Amino acid sequence: MKHLYFILLIGILTSCTTSEENTKPHKTLIDFFLPLPNQAPLVSEGTWGAEVVLPRDTANGLEDATLKNWCYWDGSIVKDDAGKYHMYASRWTQELSHSKGWNKGSKGMHSVSDHLFGPYKDLGEAWPNWNNGMGHNVIGLRMHDGRYALVNSEVVPGEVFVSDNPEGPFERLGNFKIDPNGYYPGWGRYNELDDGAMKAGVVGHLSNVMIILRPDGRYMMVARHCVPMISDNGILGPYKMLADKAWLGVKGLPQFKMEDPTVWYSDNMYHIAVNFHGADSTFHLTSADGIHNWKNRGLVYHNSRNVFKHTDGTVENWFTVQRPTVYVEDEEVKAFNFSVIDVHKGKDKANDNHGSKVIVVPFDGKAFRKHINQIVEAENNLSDATPAPVPWQSTDIGTVKTNGNTGYDAEVNTIRVKACGNKIDATQDAFRYVYQEVSGDIASQVLVLSHDVSENPVKAGLMIRSSLEDDAPFIYAAIDKGTGFTLTKRDKKGTTVSTVHKSEMEAPYYLRMIKKGDLVSCYISSSNRLNWKMVGKLKIDLNDTFYMGLASTSNNSAETGFARYKNAEIHTLGKPKQDGIVNHTFPDTISASGIVDFEIEMESIKANDIWVELQNVQTLEKYKVLRKRCWKSGSYKLTYDAGKPLDPNATYWFVIKTVPMHFHDSEHIQSAFKKVFVQ
Structure with missing residues (x-):
């Protein structure tokens, strides 16, 4: 009986402690930013910017303090073997407005500093001899083989430049390859369903590309739509989509207007910071494997939280804050980069007193590691029990x-x-x-x-x-x-x-x-x-x-x-808990007649339509569509007929979609495709 009383008492004390702890404000990543160390005296005169960003340290990060030449954007930091810090970013001339500069005049560039927080000296364009130096969404990293790599996307389809030396010269290695793996291809590269891409003429481009080295020796890519992609075959890929959007269905996160993700590995887990451009907020997610089970860890940035605060209490209130990237050393976060502009992007005109820069904010990675590991450990202990x-x-x-x-x-x-x-x-x-x-x-x-x-x-x-x-x-x-x-x-x-x-x-x-x-x-x-x-x-x-x-x-x-x-x-069997489950095997070859016999196994709660399509990979020509209504679960034998003979020298996309009855094919439940050859 004494033992029982002792156990109950411990339980009561534990309950009280937990209740007290629950009343404390819950920390998130935003609480671990440190005050900006002054790289130079704060100034208000002789520089650019709206009043809310003055005075400021023009020696922090990467900026043109006089604004005679450049506006800067993007930016990630790589440390070389000699201890110098290299920031690779994009820039455009002040003679262009922000809206024209980033997509018409943006060039990939390279800068260097003796200090993590700057000032970074502009050393010029990173690949001036290729495509007129065009570059945006520029980031840098060290590859698994030790070489330096620069990633370029948005204004180009998505490419990599490499060099043995952090100062270059950087030579173009090639374009990224993406394997949609049955997922929606537009989650990787813009396609014709993206109105903005159609208007800008960038269909087929990757955007907001971030690449990291995984501890397992592979490369990981996260682009604009925040879909984890993994390459087993080097930095160019192919990168295989392995999951849906990381934030999809995650509790407490907006389910639209999410962009500009960055990804990093630290604290024995994978992290994503992704912007919600509907309210100038950035959210933090973590995952044990970097692919599935992302969880919401709260804020990375919000415009009400004075992230850009100096040691004397002075705050720089930048109007727009985007493109976060993370500097990690020895698997510990040391600093964040943010691309910032002092006014609304649309109000930054050519040759005015407004502009953009890349700011570097120190971060208490040691305290953050202890904090996030405690949270994850407690969650895992609860789950295991x-x-x-x-x-x-x-x-x-x-x-x-x-x-x-x-x-x-x-x-x-x-x-x-x-x-x-x-x-x-x-x-x-x-x-x-x-x-x-x-x-x-x-x-x-x-x-x-x-x-x-x-x-x-x-x-x-x-x-x-x-x-x-x-x-x-x-x-x-x-x-x-x-x-x-x-x-x-x-x-x-x-x-x-x-x-x-x-x-x-x-x-x-x-x-x-x-x-x-x-x-x-x-x-x-x-x-x-x-x-x-x-x-x-x-x-x-x-x-x-x-x-x-x-x-x-x-x-x-x-x-x-x-x-x-x-x-x-x-x-x-035949009574699934979710709608539209289909099993089948894609054909590897198609006869030159364009006729294909195959079988599907359908499990469905409601009636669904099966759509089968064929498209020439080289010419993009589309052929007849087969539409078969499946009223109930079971096996269905189908015959697809392209309607005309096929070119034996071409390859084709064989596409199957499961579409709810009376819906359009763009509203499909599931879809997949495979490259097939003519027999």
Whole structure:
């Protein structure tokens, strides 16, 4: 009884402490900016600017204090091996207004300073011998091989210049390659649906491109629409879209007018700062893997918070603040750059007393790291103590060296599994199973999130199983950290496991299983945008009731591996929890006749239309559209006819869209496309 009283008392004290802590103002990134150190005395005379930005330190960052020559924008900082700081940015002559300067006269430029906060000396154009030096959205970085790289977008399609020396000369390496991976292509490059791009003549251009080096050796791009893209093949790509817009559906964030994102890695996580240009605010998001599960961490900037404050209390109130970039050293944030202008952009005219500069603001990265890590650790502890929602159940199967754990993060609908176990490839299994007891014909689907956040080996995937005994028959579709995808099967109780299919791929990936009778069809997809590939159709003998779920193991390690499953669902086949789920395999080749036979599997709550289109990649010629109404779930055999013979020397985009009945194809639920060849 004494022990019970002691436990209750601790609980009461903890509750009181938590209540007191909750009354304290919650800090966000904006609270960790430090006062601007004076690089020179603050001045009001002999310089430009509206009264609200005076007096100011004209030696901070990059500016033309006399405004005789240049307006500056963009700007990111790279430190060289000798300890000098290089800011790469864009500039245009004061003889142009802001609205004309940034898109008509903007040039990529290079500057240098002995100090992080400036002053930065303008050393001229960065690539004067290419395209008349044209450049905007300019950023700099060190590549994985140590070379210096400059990124140029918005006024050009999106390109990279490289040099062994931070001062150049910079030579053009080439244009970025983008793989939409089934997502909307306009999230990468502007397309004809973007009115602004059509008006400006920049269809096909990337905008607001930010590139960072990931700790896993890959390159990561975030452009205007804030869609994470990853390249496994160097800085030019192809960059594969792996998710939707990072801010989409995130609690507390505006869902429109979001632009100018920047991305960085620090504090053992990925960060994005993205502008809401509807209210001159910048928001902070974080993610464990830089692809999924972004969370809102509050403000980076707001025009009411006096971010540009000097040590003596003087505040520079810049009218427009955009294009944040981050200077990180030893994985700790040291400073932020902001592009600032003293008046509304439209009121900055040619040869007036208004202009723009790049300002550098110091940041308390050490305190911020402690703060954000505490928040994330508390969230993870809470999630790991929260069971997966009903009807999910969880247990260790077989003999494991360390007990597993199943948690749930409701904010991002993610099941978190810490699992020990064996390789699930012999006669007895050992793993962590998160499952549902089911019967009849069923379908299951899940997004296996990146394994990069697991310190130890981990295999994670979907498993259908006849019982919870450790030698039961099963089919297992899984992604193994570092070794790829495998589809395995145990035919009979107590027998060894056979491998049906292997692929080189890494999480994140979507997995799907459909059981119909005694056949189980297994599919994989990199984006859940119709581009599903069937990797096996296997026969299995199951009991009337059996088990479907998420199987995780650390492959014989005594330590637990960490797996995460997003949007896991199991439902009776034909009765999905979301509308318009389609499985199919794209054809790799099309006959010269333009006639293609293929099959789709539709699961839908309501009637949907399937649209099939074909377009010549080289000439952009579009062919006939097939429209098929699917009144209910099931398999549909389709025949597409282009209506004319196809050129055997050309390649074609094969496009499929799922569109709600009576809607236009631009309002599709899902869409995907693939480049195909004429047979």
